[in-house]
Amino acid sequence: MSGPQGRRWDVVVVGAGFAGSLVAKRLGDQGWRVLVLEAGHGASSSDGGHADAVEAYRTALLKVPNSPYRTSTAAPSPAMGDVGEYFVQNGPLPYGSGYLRANGGTGLPWTGLALRMHPEDFRAGDFGQGRNWPLGYDDLEPYYRAAEREIGVAGDAEEQGAEIGLPFPEGYQFPMRPIPQSYLDQVMTKSLDGGTIRDPGADDPVPLRVVTTPHARNGLPNPSYDDGAGYRPAPGPGQPDRGTLCQGYASCVPICPSQAKYTPLKTQARWGSSVTLVTRAVVTRVRIGADGRAAGVDYRSYGDDTAGAVTHSVDADLVVLAAHAIENAKLLLVSEAANSSDQVGRNLMDHPVLLTWGLMPQQVGAYRGPGSTSGLEGFRFGAARARRAPFRVEIGNWGWTWSLGPPEQRVAELLGTGGSDGHGILGTELRRALGDQIGREFAFQFELEQEADPANRVTIDSRHRDALGTPRPIIHYDLSDYVKRGIAAAKAVSDQLFDLLGAQDHTRFEQGPGWPSYFEFEGSSYAYRAAGHGAGTHIMGDSPRTSVVDEWQRCWDHPYLYAVGCGSMPTVATSNPSLTMAALALRSSEEMHRDLLDRRRITSARHPAPAAS
Amino acid sequence: MELHQFAALSADLTGFDCRELQETGMLHTYRQVVVDQTGAERLDRLADSVAGTPDGPPRFEDDSARELARAITHLWYVGTWPGLPDSLPPDNGAGTPQTGPYVVSSQAYEQGLVWRAFGGNAPGAAAQAHGSWADAPSEAAPAPSEAAPRGARDTESVVAR
Numbered sequence A: 001m002s003g004p005q006g007r008r009w010d011v012v013v014v015g016a017g018f019a020g021s022l023v024a025k026r027l028g029d030q031g032w033r034v035l036v037l038e039a040g041h042g043a044s045s046s047d048g049g050h051a052d053a054v055e056a057y058r059t060a061l062l063k064v065p066n067s068p069y070r071t072s073t074a075a076p077s078p079a080m081g082d083v084g085e086y087f088v089q090n091g092p093l094p095y096g097s098g099y100l101r102a103n104g105g106t107g108l109p110w111t112g113l114a115l116r117m118h119p120e121d122f123r124a125g126d127f128g129q130g131r132n133w134p135l136g137y138d139d140l141e142p143y144y145r146a147a148e149r150e151i152g153v154a155g156d157a158e159e160q161g162a163e164i165g166l167p168f169p170e171g172y173q174f175p176m177r178p179i180p181q182s183y184l185d186q187v188m189t190k191s192l193d194g195g196t197i198r199d200p201g202a203d204d205p206v207p208l209r210v211v212t213t214p215h216a217r218n219g220l221p222n223p224s225y226d227d228g229a230g231y232r233p234a235p236g237p238g239q240p241d242r243g244t245l246c247q248g249y250a251s252c253v254p255i256c257p258s259q260a261k262y263t264p265l266k267t268q269a270r271w272g273s274s275v276t277l278v279t280r281a282v283v284t285r286v287r288i289g290a291d292g293r294a295a296g297v298d299y300r301s302y303g304d305d306t307a308g309a310v311t312h313s314v315d316a317d318l319v320v321l322a323a324h325a326i327e328n329a330k331l332l333l334v335s336e337a338a339n340s341s342d343q344v345g346r347n348l349m350d351h352p353v354l355l356t357w358g359l360m361p362q363q364v365g366a367y368r369g370p371g372s373t374s375g376l377e378g379f380r381f382g383a384a385r386a387r388r389a390p391f392r393v394e395i396g397n398w399g400w401t402w403s404l405g406p407p408e409q410r411v412a413e414l415l416g417t418g419g420s421d422g423h424g425i426l427g428t429e430l431r432r433a434l435g436d437q438i439g440r441e442f443a444f445q446f447e448l449e450q451e452a453d454p455a456n457r458v459t460i461d462s463r464h465r466d467a468l469g470t471p472r473p474i475i476h477y478d479l480s481d482y483v484k485r486g487i488a489a490a491k492a493v494s495d496q497l498f499d500l501l502g503a504q505d506h507t508r509f510e511q512g513p514g515w516p517s518y519f520e521f522e523g524s525s526y527a528y529r530a531a532g533h534g535a536g537t538h539i540m541g542d543s544p545r546t547s548v549v550d551e552w553q554r555c556w557d558h559p560y561l562y563a564v565g566c567g568s569m570p571t572v573a574t575s576n577p578s579l580t581m582a583a584l585a586l587r588s589s590e591e592m593h594r595d596l597l598d599r600r601r602i603t604s605a606r607h608p609a610p611a612a613s
Numbered sequence B: 001m002e003l004h005q006f007a008a009l010s011a012d013l014t015g016f017d018c019r020e021l022q023e024t025g026m027l028h029t030y031r032q033v034v035v036d037q038t039g040a041e042r043l044d045r046l047a048d049s050v051a052g053t054p055d056g057p058p059r060f061e062d063d064s065a066r067e068l069a070r071a072i073t074h075l076w077y078v079g080t081w082p083g084l085p086d087s088l089p090p091d092n093g094a095g096t097p098q099t100g101p102y103v104v105s106s107q108a109y110e111q112g113l114v115w116r117a118f119g120g121n122a123p124g125a126a127a128q129a130h131g132s133w134a135d136a137p138s139e140a141a142p143a144p145s146e147a148a149p150r151g152a153r154d155t156e157s158v159v160a161r
Helices: A018-029 A050-058 A137-151 A157-164 A183-192 A264-268 A325-334 A407-417 A427-440 A481-501 A578-606 B003-014 B018-023 B027-038 B040-051 B063-078 B106-110 B113-117
Strands: A008-014 A034-037 A088-092 A210-212 A275-278 A281-288 A294-301 A310-321 A352-359 A374-376 A391-396 A441-448 A457-459 A474-477 A519-521 A524-526 A561-563
Touching: A008 A018, A008 A294, A008 A578, A018 A034, A018 A137, A018 A264, A018 A275, A018 A578, A050 B106, A137 A264, A137 A578, A157 A210, A183 A210, A183 A374, A183 A391, A183 A481, A281 A310, A281 A325, A310 A325, A310 A578, A325 A457, A352 A391, A352 A481, A391 A481, A407 A427, A407 B063, A407 B113, A427 A441, A427 B003, A427 B063, A427 B113, A441 A481, A481 A519, A481 A524, B003 B018, B003 B027, B003 B040, B003 B063, B027 B040, B027 B063, B040 B063, B063 B113
Parallel strands: A008 A034, A008 A310, A034 A275, A088 A474, A310 A561
Antiparallel strands: A210 A374, A281 A294, A294 A310, A352 A441, A374 A391, A391 A441, A457 A474, A519 A524
């Protein structure tokens, strides 16, 4: 660690994940001196620890999202489905998502799907559910384009416009051509396209169409991108000057061995020299000055574990919290900052995911390519969202991994209890059974919008602390009937999809350790997984009375304090939120730059100083 | 246990023939894992009882033999030693090995037979041509039919002794 202590910075960014890395890039490009404090570990190797992480993944017994990455007891990372290791969960239902505290953040294990939100998603309140945004799709559109360039998106803009109704500027193209649809997608297209489905929430039958999903992973560069300038995919750390094409490793979550998937480490590689990263630096408090402005932060550095932790303090003109929705809220609560609205930590949202799974009639080549290359988009918008939560349908290429576990699980079951006598099967019988089943496995992944509900919240309590003495997040979480109606509608849609496909449905939810999120609704059994999309905890709005940040993600209560990331989102919508988080971060960076210029002007007016060095 | 004997036993248990098992490069390693975990004697007993039932599915002396057979098969299919319910310390006086479950190595994970069973690859293990996932899946190598002798025993031609 080169000693940032005692120095005054233009900007301190808390968190070196998706949003923080982008903000640091933009402000660094403007020449501002930026200190980025990351709570977790970083790697000093030239490849950013990539080779070690790939090896750790391959040898991990449980290949869960955080498994490749080095985690820390000083800055614990909640696993997916953490019900007490780090989170204190008070129910009634479990909050199922985790995140990663390491350099690159949850942007390391993320899926890499880069969808825009639908224009309707910015005004969910008009449908009587959740909140409206203080800005609209049109305000964010140029920043969506900037984000698609920065993180490198492969997709088909014309199809996104025609099938989803996303407005793009005339002739817009994504930087890269779409990631090819899986064989499973193509089989589904034959059976589903042109058909309709009855959605219990909708008045009219919903037309079906299998639509290619935009990805933040490298496809073939689009020669006509940027008025013919083309696009050059960025390399990963340690790679030569050009990124590699997606090679279908089928392990995007948690790690892409070819580094074709975007991670924030790619943005960090392009940081200017005025940006300094310090890892193993757990920010414990935002310091607010007597004038109400953000003055800096306190943080604790540590070695390999919590022993020998040292407290530091840094001053900055501007403080940007980019530590994840839950960590940002925790930090504001600890600092007793930004909470005049009493909304800090509230409105916790996620994407509850209904999984349905089964076997296709024929071999479809499961477990190849990215986890999902297409979806059904017709349930994301329209009048039905007034009655039930809207949802997006991902076609899942990785069999039953998310629902029941990877194929290893089927091996263990057939060995233990397979066969007519229930004593297990071996030899050619086992080989044939696995060969028949696993390549036919598939799943539908319904990602439900969850509306902002102030009762779903993160709090802290000094009785619950982590190893470093920092408060752990205490979570109260539930699904509203609105979401449950969405889940029930999604299940009804799934039943019809299975019929249309002639597929064998193996979906079954049972109360027990396999499904801690089990619930019953209107006489039927359901359970959900979670997509890792925590949002809403420093919610954005148009009034300091009802929201924490303004449309620039600046805290209403404190000039020069920003809280960026999915925590700002007033609706989590139905799209994976990272692209929107990136677009918001890039938009906010412009306002931060203006704030910094203003601050400098004020300071130099008060203290006439010699010409800038 | 000689390597060819371990290969023959493994072929009977997995349904993959000795040549296919040899190709994984895991024979030596797995024999060592099993010996370390159960002791040579118990492994020999299992091999004798399986070899004694040349037709039809393998039969086992007792539940303990069946558990060991499952564990060896699991090891081959997944690359993970699952551990045994009746795990015994090795009788050779060596240090106590990890009793499982644990992934033997990244190579073991990559070579898991479960992926070969349907013509696939372990996630994160094999680079594919860009867009190859759009093609119809290749036919998995068919399992030998039940009529053929169980687990080809042409071990001497493929397995270095």
